[in-house]
Amino acid sequence: MDEVEVVVAHSERATLRVGDVFLKVDADRARVDVEVRAMALAPVPTPKVLWREPPVLAIAAVPGTALGRLGEPSTSSPAAWAAAGAAIRKLHDAPLPPWRGRRRRDPAELAAELDGECEALVRNGVLPAGLVTRNRRVAEAALRPWTEVFTHGDLQSDHVFVAHDRVTGIIDWSEAGRGDALFDLATLTLGHEEHLGDVAAGYGTGVDLDVIRAWWSLRSLLGVRWLVEHGFDPFAPGCEVDVLKSRM
Structure with missing residues (x-):
C-alpha cells in the first residue's frame, strides 16, 4: 500500500485508511x-x-459497500434497506449496554438545547427564521418520553455496509449506548426519505413515521452550526439544510 487515505478529519478525531485497515485517532479515550x-x-x-x-484504534475493513451517502442518491436496493432495518431491530432488541449513551438527554434538556440552537441559527444569520421556526415545530414530536434500547447513536447510511441485499458490517460505534430507537432509524434515513418505508418494513412494529421525521428536523437543526465549524457543508445538495427545506 503506497498511500494513506484520510476518511474524515476534524478537531475531535480523525480516521485514516491504509489498505484494508482503518486507523481511528481519538484523544477522547472514553469514546474509544x-x-x-x-x-x-x-x-x-x-x-x-x-x-x-x-489514542489509535485499528480495525479491519468490512466487506460490501455503503448503504448510502448523505447528499447522493442511494444505489442500494429496497431489499438492502429493509435488511438494514431488520439488523437495527436485532440491535434494539438486544440487552441494554451497561453505560448511558453519549447522546442521551431527557426531553426537557433536549428541548432547551434545541431552543438555544434555533435562536443562534437565526441570530447569526445562518438560516432564515421561517425555516427554523417551521422545523422547530416539526421537531416537537420527537420530544417525548421513550423506552431506552441499545442504540448505535450515529447510524448514518454510510456506516452500514451491505452486499447481496444483506448487512455485512456496521461501523463507527463511538456514540453507542442507551437511547431512542427512532433516533437510530431517523439517522439512517436522513436524506433518504424514499427508503423510509423499506427500513420500516424490515424493522417491523413500533415505527412512528411522524417521530422519525421530527428527528430529521431536530438532528439537522442541532447539526448545522457544528458541521460548518468543523469543515463540513450542510448546505450541499441533499444534506441537512435541504432536509430542513423539505419540511416546508
Whole structure:
C-alpha cells in the first residue's frame, strides 16, 4: 500500500485508511472505550478490532459497500434497506449496554438545547427564521418520553455496509449506548426519505413515521452550526439544510 487515505478529519478525531485497515485517532479515550465495548456486545456484524494503542484504534475493513451517502442518491436496493432495518431491530432488541449513551438527554434538556440552537441559527444569520421556526415545530414530536434500547447513536447510511441485499458490517460505534430507537432509524434515513418505508418494513412494529421525521428536523437543526465549524457543508445538495427545506 503506497498511500494513506484520510476518511474524515476534524478537531475531535480523525480516521485514516491504509489498505484494508482503518486507523481511528481519538484523544477522547472514553469514546474509544465505548466503541470497542459496543462492537463486542452488538448482535450484528461489526468490524474486527486488530489492535489498540491509545489514542489509535485499528480495525479491519468490512466487506460490501455503503448503504448510502448523505447528499447522493442511494444505489442500494429496497431489499438492502429493509435488511438494514431488520439488523437495527436485532440491535434494539438486544440487552441494554451497561453505560448511558453519549447522546442521551431527557426531553426537557433536549428541548432547551434545541431552543438555544434555533435562536443562534437565526441570530447569526445562518438560516432564515421561517425555516427554523417551521422545523422547530416539526421537531416537537420527537420530544417525548421513550423506552431506552441499545442504540448505535450515529447510524448514518454510510456506516452500514451491505452486499447481496444483506448487512455485512456496521461501523463507527463511538456514540453507542442507551437511547431512542427512532433516533437510530431517523439517522439512517436522513436524506433518504424514499427508503423510509423499506427500513420500516424490515424493522417491523413500533415505527412512528411522524417521530422519525421530527428527528430529521431536530438532528439537522442541532447539526448545522457544528458541521460548518468543523469543515463540513450542510448546505450541499441533499444534506441537512435541504432536509430542513423539505419540511416546508
